Amino acid sequence: MSVQISASDVNKLRQQTGAGMMDCKKALIEANGDFEAAIDYLRKKGAKVAASRQDRDSNEGVIIAKAAADGKSGIVVEVNCETDFVAKNADFIALAEKIADTALANKPASLEELKGLSIDGKTVADALIEQTGIIGEKIDVSKYETITGEKVIAYIHGNYRLGVLVALSAAVEGAEEAGKDVAMQIAAMNPIAIDKNDVDAKTIERELEIAKEQIRAEGKPEEMVEKIAQGKLNKFYKESTLLNQEFVKDSSKSIAQFLDSVSKGLTVTAFKRVQLGA
Numbered sequence: 001m002s003v004q005i006s007a008s009d010v011n012k013l014r015q016q017t018g019a020g021m022m023d024c025k026k027a028l029i030e031a032n033g034d035f036e037a038a039i040d041y042l043r044k045k046g047a048k049v050a051a052s053r054q055d056r057d058s059n060e061g062v063i064i065a066k067a068a069a070d071g072k073s074g075i076v077v078e079v080n081c082e083t084d085f086v087a088k089n090a091d092f093i094a095l096a097e098k099i100a101d102t103a104l105a106n107k108p109a110s111l112e113e114l115k116g117l118s119i120d121g122k123t124v125a126d127a128l129i130e131q132t133g134i135i136g137e138k139i140d141v142s143k144y145e146t147i148t149g150e151k152v153i154a155y156i157h158g159n160y161r162l163g164v165l166v167a168l169s170a171a172v173e174g175a176e177e178a179g180k181d182v183a184m185q186i187a188a189m190n191p192i193a194i195d196k197n198d199v200d201a202k203t204i205e206r207e208l209e210i211a212k213e214q215i216r217a218e219g220k221p222e223e224m225v226e227k228i229a230q231g232k233l234n235k236f237y238k239e240s241t242l243l244n245q246e247f248v249k250d251s252s253k254s255i256a257q258f259l260d261s262v263s264k265g266l267t268v269t270a271f272k273r274v275q276l277g278a
Helices: 007-017 021-030 035-052 090-106 111-116 124-135 175-189 201-217 222-240 255-262
Strands: 060-067 073-081 140-148 151-157 162-168 250-254 268-275
Touching: 007 021, 007 035, 021 035, 035 124, 060 090, 060 151, 060 268, 073 090, 073 151, 073 162, 073 268, 090 111, 090 124, 090 140, 111 124, 111 140, 124 140, 140 162, 140 268, 151 175, 162 175, 175 255, 175 268, 201 222, 250 255
Parallel strands: 060 162
Antiparallel strands: 060 073, 073 140, 151 162, 162 268
């Protein structure tokens, strides 16, 4: 004898899972009215949907950056979907926030480890598959970064489109506000390193090579090439390394000088910048 499925049962399952009415009704029929089995059915259906959407591009989504309550660590995650419409969905953002909170609480060593952690009684990986089934778009976590330091500040820019973590060398008075300013600088100016010494040798070599070619193309004598190239390299450092950049809020200071004015010797020890789809 088939079990009678009431509209209120269907609605209850829909509230629990976010799946469509017809899918919920079918799941309850298949599961003979057993809610747990119906949820499993929907999740399995979600897994099929997820597998069939592996070839889809999920370049939309949100970036969530968070600092721990003690200010000693921070995480940033990128959770992706296929359309801007879903990226603005409150449930999707709530899932991304949950994943970020789980990452912050557990400090997994890798993205793979993060996906193995538990949220709401299931792994992050399973929760992503479940949401793929409910929403009908490929949902995934594509980036996970973390930093530690004496004072870590998190900043989210432009409607979850970009996240920044920055670690300062000391938790001094004014560090929180200064850290926010530096994080906004990182968001706007996209530095490649903290200071000159942190730029990798290959990048320096490439910049010098480009500079020399430009100088030779201008017809400058060979004995001047090296000196002019060094000048161009210094300009590159000023534009591309955080501490040497002009402070966006006050171009009379570099970031190093700005931090020093907040507290003598205050500096940046680490940063991460994650941009949606980049």
